Amino acid sequence: xxxxxxxxxxxxxxxxxxxxxxxxxxxxxxxxxxxxxxxxxxxxxxxxxxxxxxxxxxxxxxxxxxxxxxxxxxxxxxxxxxxxxxxxxxxxxxxxxxxxxxxxxxxxxxxxxxxxxxxxxxxxxxxxxxxxxxxxxxxxxxxxxxxxxxxxxxxxxxxxxxxxxxxxxxxxxxxxxxxxxxxxxxxxxxxxxxxxxxxxxxxxxxxxxxxxxxxxxxxxxxxxxxxxxxxxxxxxxxxxxxxxxxxxxxxxxxxxxxxxxxxxxxxxxxxxxxxxxxxxxxxxxxxxxxxxxxxxxxxxxxxxxxxxxxxxxxxxxxxxxxxxxxxxxxxxxxxxxxxxxxxxxxxxxxxxxxxxxxx
Amino acid sequence: xxxxxxxxxxxxxxxxxxxxxxxxxxxxxxxxxxxxxxxxxxxxxxxxxxxxxxxxxxxxxxxxxxxxxxxxxxxxxxxxxxxxxxxxxxxxxxxxxxxxxxxxxxxxxxxxxxxxxxxxxxxxxxxxxxxxxxxxxxxxxxxxxxxxxxxxxxxxxxxxxxxxxxxxxxxxxxxxxxxxxxxxxxxxxxxxxxxxxxxxxxxxxxxxxxxxxxxxxxxxxxxxxxxxxxxxxxxxxxxxxxxxxxxxxxxxxxxxxxxxxxxxxxxxxxxxxxxxxxxxxxxxx
Numbered sequence: 001x002x003x004x005x006x007x008x009x010x011x012x013x014x015x016x017x018x019x020x021x022x023x024x025x026x027x028x029x030x031x032x033x034x035x036x037x038x039x040x041x042x043x044x045x046x047x048x049x050x051x052x053x054x055x056x057x058x059x060x061x062x063x064x065x066x067x068x069x070x071x072x073x074x075x076x077x078x079x080x081x082x083x084x085x086x087x088x089x090x091x092x093x094x095x096x097x098x099x100x101x102x103x104x105x106x107x108x109x110x111x112x113x114x115x116x117x118x119x120x121x122x123x124x125x126x127x128x129x130x131x132x133x134x135x136x137x138x139x140x141x142x143x144x145x146x147x148x149x150x151x152x153x154x155x156x157x158x159x160x161x162x163x164x165x166x167x168x169x170x171x172x173x174x175x176x177x178x179x180x181x182x183x184x185x186x187x188x189x190x191x192x193x194x195x196x197x198x199x200x201x202x203x204x205x206x207x208x209x210x211x212x213x214x215x216x217x218x219x220x221x222x223x224x225x226x227x228x229x230x231x232x233x234x235x236x237x238x239x240x241x242x243x244x245x246x247x248x249x250x251x252x253x254x255x256x257x258x259x260x261x262x263x264x265x266x267x268x269x270x271x272x273x274x275x276x277x278x279x280x281x282x283x284x285x286x287x288x289x290x291x292x293x294x295x296x297x298x299x300x301x302x303x304x305x306x307x308x309x310x311x312x313x314x315x316x317x318x319x320x321x322x323x324x325x326x327x328x329x330x331x332x333x334x335x336x337x338x339x340x341x342x343x344x345x346x347x348x349x350x351x352x353x354x355x356x357x358x359x
Numbered sequence: 360x361x362x363x364x365x366x367x368x369x370x371x372x373x374x375x376x377x378x379x380x381x382x383x384x385x386x387x388x389x390x391x392x393x394x395x396x397x398x399x400x401x402x403x404x405x406x407x408x409x410x411x412x413x414x415x416x417x418x419x420x421x422x423x424x425x426x427x428x429x430x431x432x433x434x435x436x437x438x439x440x441x442x443x444x445x446x447x448x449x450x451x452x453x454x455x456x457x458x459x460x461x462x463x464x465x466x467x468x469x470x471x472x473x474x475x476x477x478x479x480x481x482x483x484x485x486x487x488x489x490x491x492x493x494x495x496x497x498x499x500x501x502x503x504x505x506x507x508x509x510x511x512x513x514x515x516x517x518x519x520x521x522x523x524x525x526x527x528x529x530x531x532x533x534x535x536x537x538x539x540x541x542x543x544x545x546x547x548x549x550x551x552x553x554x555x556x557x558x559x560x561x562x563x564x565x566x567x568x569x570x571x572x573x574x575x576x577x578x579x580x581x582x583x584x585x586x587x588x589x590x591x592x593x594x595x596x597x598x599x600x601x602x603x604x605x606x607x608x609x610x611x612x613x614x615x616x617x618x619x620x621x622x623x624x625x626x627x628x629x630x631x632x633x634x635x636x637x638x639x640x641x642x643x644x
Binding site: 037085117118119120121122124142161162163167168169187188190191192195196197199200202205206207210217236239240241256257259260262263264266267269271273274275276277278280282283284285286288289291292293296297299300302303306309310312317318319321322324325326328329330331332333335 | 365388389391392393416417418420421422437439440441442444457463465489494505506517536538539541542543544545546554555557558559561562563564566567569570572573574575576577578579580581583585586587588589591592594595596598599602603605609612613617626627628629630631632633634637638639
């Protein structure tokens, strides 16, 4: 509470400041009451007659009139004799303010001010302070030419379906960035420039997508499509004399529709599968080739030695192999001809289930 | 002058008001974006700021215009390029496929007088042209197979539609700047579903053919490897088939009875006769 009352007091102090809007009036030695503090009626209490005090500056005039009107309460005193010079000064004051506000225009660095004189295009103001004729004559429309404006078409939430050249359907979302190149054309040529840009974007994108295949649209030709759409849009808008520049088109999303997405994923999976088949085959080929070369080389080496002493080498190899083979096996030698050999069938039977279990 | 005003303030105010009124009704501001048909008691007499091709802004058309107060009035007509947004149309192609088309036309009033006489306002021109644009579109696109509907710009269809619409538009003093298709979609329901089905089957076909292609290439790679191995073997072993037979038999015995180092062979019992080659020295001869 106290804070608020404190602020309020400060505010009152601010507004009851002795100064007029352009500082303290020169030579107002106190004979004029401060405007905010004057509690009297609209005409300062005493209606003046005869020679009026000379009002020699706008400040003083403003201050006085503020005192009179700001005093509140009565409004206009219709009963009294109107002070004609007050009217004159009021008109001059308003006219001055009017002139001030309608002849000077602050144009920001990114803006251009298009001046129309009685509706006819006159010239364009560059950034800075621009001077024009006052309001009913000259009118200034400020146009921001630097700002890059985005238009979003299609969204992730909703499917924007387009037909591609190979009669497939694609779900696409993109953004068009544009800015104004020619403020006069932008203001005077098209009735609804932003709608026009949006429609041209839709139509150009549809046209370009209608010329490419689905695979190109969802694949690596996106940059190409973006460039072609931007070019097409620029051409069309130039033919309308729209006065805008397409800065770029960005495809944010280009996917098959959700309904067929699984089928598209299966194609990707199939590519992976195919590659893995080939990888397996290559592995087999490598293995086989190495094995063949190894065996062939081994044979060659042995054969070289064999050629030097065929008989001996052959016998040696035979015995060595037999040694190794017979070493590890059960051997039965039947010496007597005509004797029925006893086969240890029990033992064979015993060993049979053991193997079955082992396998 | 001042004295008169001072002496007859009411009269002066009335006169001033009347003067102001007269000047407001006499002089009109003509903006760059509008053209005006001046009608005297309803009869069009002249046109101000008429559109001419290639006009630069700031030309003599716009600015102040004078008219006879109370007798003449000005009907303002937009000079800018405006658009007619058509309602969606269903187009039936020659191969009996349906497509929903959304198009727009851009136009400009080039003969405001004719437009004023024929339709009075641009809204009514749009109202009149919209169905014509629709029917032009249906007629022109209906002559084509579905595939060419997807990019009618290339086929010159849009030019034909523009020309057809332009003929009608000229009666209204309107020039068609451009006709374009904004959207071309398959209608919801069966056509869309069947398109999806077609896309899915196409993908399925693609997936299968990719897999088959992969399998084929794998088989070829294996066969080539087999052939190459056979060649390698033949080159080496063909030098002495008899020795190879012996050499390979030795290897085979070893593998069969001892295993290849990874798997253990089944247990073996060998019954040898003393006449066996290996045991030939047993007899001690």
